[in-house]
Amino acid sequence: MDFDKLTKVMRKLALLAGDKIMEIYAADDFEVRAKSDESPVTAADEAADAIISAGLREAFPDVPLVTEEQSASHGQSVSTFLIVDPLDGTKEFIKRRGDFTVNIAYVVDGVPVRGIVYAPAKDRLFYTSADGSAVEETGEFAKDVVGNTKPIRVSVPDNDALLVVASKSHRDQATDDYISKYNVADMKSAGSSLKFCLVATGEADLYPRVGRTMEWDTAAGHAVLTGAGGQVVRFDDHTPLVYGKPEFANPFFIALSPDVKLEKA
Template sequence: MDYDRLTEVMRRLALEAGARIMEIYDNRDLEVRAKGDDSPVTLADEVADELISEGLRAAFPDVPLVTEEQAATHDQQGDTFLIVDPLDGTKEFVQRRGDFTVNIAYVETGLPVRGVVYAPARGRLFYTTPTGLAVEEGGALDPAASGDRTELAVAAPDNAALRVVASKSHRDAETDAYIAKYAVADMKSAGSSLKFCLVATGEADLYPRLGRTMEWDTAAGHAVLAGAGGRVVRFDDHTPLIYGKPGFANPFFIAYAPGVTLAGS
């Protein structure tokens, strides 16, 4: 893989898709329909998916593509592929809460090694560089030219005063019970893959997810967090979270900054 080309294409497509999403978010009724699995989908999901998938297939025709909105792509097998969630956090989008993202990632031999997470309503863009480092780009966010970039690094956590981030829309009693095993000094709620990015920036130390997710929900944020020195492990045995699983479904997992002493599952 040409990582320079990959970085340029993923960044550009995420920004272009985000612009299309915001046109719909700002100017249209957010009509919601139910997919076959009863999850919500909107016009913005479909428009962003078309833009991103066409761009990736044109740039990397020999790399398999998995995307949430194209069920036919969910039947393939392999451990190296591009994976897309064109609008992660559809519930946040529909409720106009802003915590939704565009997620694009490249998985190589089962691990997300490059990715981009763009939160257009927040104006926050996170991605991995060609060398695999994680950055946040500020400024005007021009698809044609990169702006000022800040290299990301996870914080050195204090286990006596941890900062935890959890799902805004999918919080449950099981998650709360797990968080209660830690000495928590600060608790944040966030939607979509922004939770990974908050650990990557050092704004949080720990993100546990005890609920259903798919690989397209997590791969891009996982790549950004890994590029900042963070880790993502299975909840049950604390082994690395691997991608390319049958059906692209994830087990429960924990994303964290090294130095956090993980509680027993």
């Protein structure tokens, strides 16, 4: 894989998809439908998916592609692949809360090694550089010209005063019970894969997820967090979260700065 090309392609496609999403977001109204699993889908999900999948297939025709909005891609058995969630946080999009993201990642032998997370309503753009390190870009996000970037790095946490982030739309008692095992100084909620990025920038130390997710929800944020020195581990045994699982379904997991002293589930 040409990682310089991959970074440029993923960045441009994420920005193009973000423009289309925001165009629909700004409309007075948009249709919301239910998929077979009862999760919501909008025209923004489908339009963003069309942009990203076409661009990736053109640039990397020999790399398998898995995308949330194309159910035919979910039956693959692969360990090295591109994976896309064109609009993560559809519920946040529908409620017009801004916490939604475009996610594109590249997984090699079950490990997300490159990824991009773009939050168009919040003007935040996180991705892995060609060397695998994580950056946040600021500016006007021109499609073909990279703006100002700064390296991001996980925190050195104070285990007696942890900063925790949890899901905005999927918070439940099991999550609160687990968080209660820690000494928490501050607790914030965020939607979509932004939670990974808050850990990657040091704005949070710990993000536990006790609930259903799919690999397209997590791969891009996982790659960004890894590039910032962080980790994503299984909730049950704290082993690394791997990808290419059957139907691309995740177990419960924890995203963290490595210096957090993990409690047992």
